[in-house]
Amino acid sequence: MKGRNWKRVQATSLRDALVLCKEYARETQNLSVERIAELMAQSPDVLYKWLGTGRMPASLIQTYELVCGINFV
Numbered sequence: 001m002k003g004r005n006w007k008r009v010q011a012t013s014l015r016d017a018l019v020l021c022k023e024y025a026r027e028t029q030n031l032s033v034e035r036i037a038e039l040m041a042q043s044p045d046v047l048y049k050w051l052g053t054g055r056m057p058a059s060l061i062q063t064y065e066l067v068c069g070i071n072f073v
Contacts, residue, residue, distance in 0.1 A: 003027055006070065015054025017072035018064070022051060025068035039067045 011017035025031040037047040050056040
């Protein structure tokens with residue numbers, strides 16, 4: 001399976017940007033949502049909620065992108 005060309009990917013909404021960050025982390029660093037939540041010192045349930053609704057506290061967006069390894073937001 002060939003990976004996605006991440007240099008050409010653009011998010012169309014905040015929710016899309018959050019999901020793309022998660023997919024990038026899974027594809028390049030093999031990070032699960034549970035591991036991302038652990039590195040952010042959050043509960044996996046809270047992170048799933050944020051990804052589902054597309055809403056995340058602004059103070060945590062930079063941490064989320066740092067853990068995932070890419071900036072889409």
